[in-house]
Amino acid sequence: MFAGGLAFAVEEASTQKDLEELACKDVMRLSGNQREYALAFVHGDRLVKMNTTQYEIEVLAAMTDQYIDHCLDNPKDNALATFEKIGKSQRGCR
Template identity: 35%
Template sequence: MLVFSLPISAAQAQGTPTPDAPRQAAIGELDCRTLLRLGGEERDFTILYLHGFVSGRTNQQLLPVKDLAEATDRLIDRCIDKPADKALGVLEQVRAVRQ
């Protein structure tokens, strides 16, 4: 499971790994297979985070809800077809279709 979080304990802050510490991954490492395996809200929040990341990167300040919903559907479809692809790259491609 990938977790996008900041270290909260002193041991983690000092770089000492702990067995139960969540793995921190770069956003570009998340592949489609992992995204699809996330459950419920965790998947929803991860996709929302990816949309926010892409919007920030492109300096998009308006949120066209319908376009984002359609892009999310295309993301899921493409991830099903190509689970080894990186989710961020796929989202950037499917958002470029309409936005």
């Protein structure tokens, strides 16, 4: 019985991820809703770090476009660090 439980635990893949460990290529490889969720998450993470809930949708859209372009050109860059760098250069979130 113990061995069967152990086998189940080994077979079950972990769904836990660490955003700080993702490379740009990892985010770009996500498909459909998964990429949308990841991008929404990093936008939210940035707002939390800025201690605000206010934003301008045009600025967020521009940041997303800039982020995708950067990641396509630099797939080995860290995904979160890249987003933070782009965020520091943007205004529109208070």
